[in-house]
Amino acid sequence: MKKIALLGDSIRLIGYGTKVPELLKDEYEVYQPNDNCRYAKYTLRALYDWDPDIKGAEIIHWNNGLWDVSDLYGNGRLTPVDEYVRDMIRIYEVLSSRYTKKIIFATSTPIKPPYPYQDNSIIEAYNAAIVPELQKRGVVINDMYSLISENIEEYIRDDDRIHLTEKGIEVAAERVADMIRRMDRGEL
Numbered sequence: 001m002k003k004i005a006l007l008g009d010s011i012r013l014i015g016y017g018t019k020v021p022e023l024l025k026d027e028y029e030v031y032q033p034n035d036n037c038r039y040a041k042y043t044l045r046a047l048y049d050w051d052p053d054i055k056g057a058e059i060i061h062w063n064n065g066l067w068d069v070s071d072l073y074g075n076g077r078l079t080p081v082d083e084y085v086r087d088m089i090r091i092y093e094v095l096s097s098r099y100t101k102k103i104i105f106a107t108s109t110p111i112k113p114p115y116p117y118q119d120n121s122i123i124e125a126y127n128a129a130i131v132p133e134l135q136k137r138g139v140v141i142n143d144m145y146s147l148i149s150e151n152i153e154e155y156i157r158d159d160d161r162i163h164l165t166e167k168g169i170e171v172a173a174e175r176v177a178d179m180i181r182r183m184d185r186g187e188l
Contacts, residue, residue: 003056004180005099006032007043008063011109011144011172015164019173024180031057039067039079040087047094057099059183061176063144064088065108066162069126070117077122081129088130092137104179104188105134106142109164109172110149112156140188142179144172 004024006017013036021030031053037043043064047054054060068079079087095103107127110120127145135141148155148168155168164172182188 001029002027002058002184003029003031004059004061005054005057006030006061006176007050007054008037008061008106009039009066010036010163011066011106012037012063015169016172016176019169020176020180023173023177028180028184037064040064040084040091041079042067044087044091044094047091047098051098054099059102059104059180060095060100061104061106061142061180062091062095063106063108064091065123065126065130066111066118069108069119069122072117081126084126085129085133089133089137092134092139096137101138102183103138104140104142104176104183105130106176107131107145109144110152110156112152112158112161115161118162140179140183142175144175147171147175 006012006020017032024030033050035046037046068084070078072078092103108123110123111118131141155165155171157163157165179188
């Protein structure tokens, strides 16, 4: 059975990552950390700890960004966009040199306004900064931002305005599973 790895923040951990293993259970062994991959620097550091579990993965689906764009204290983003791009490229380099060249990157999902720590225009700017850099390195892009933007009211929870509803999780998980299958078949 082929192995895949899912890496990402809470949109993965309590979102699509809760459903993808079930969707792929007959085709793939799915590894994902029990940890929230948080922001890019955290993921870059944590890859060292997750190394034994990621080894052997033929496809990696990965997202980071929502923590990076956060302005938690009103004094600037957790990660400035230039550092975000640099750190994301470093993550890509580790993933592609240690594990596999078959990497899918999911863009950061939108929030449901109003949300005090993030803004969709900033999320869009960070997505726009990283996507071309990863594409030119051969990474396939899963545009989760556009997918979830199609119906923010139905796909993003009202209570915290950032995490996926059950319907949002279902839609995102189906997209992730489909892209993994398509990459495995050589269609991406």
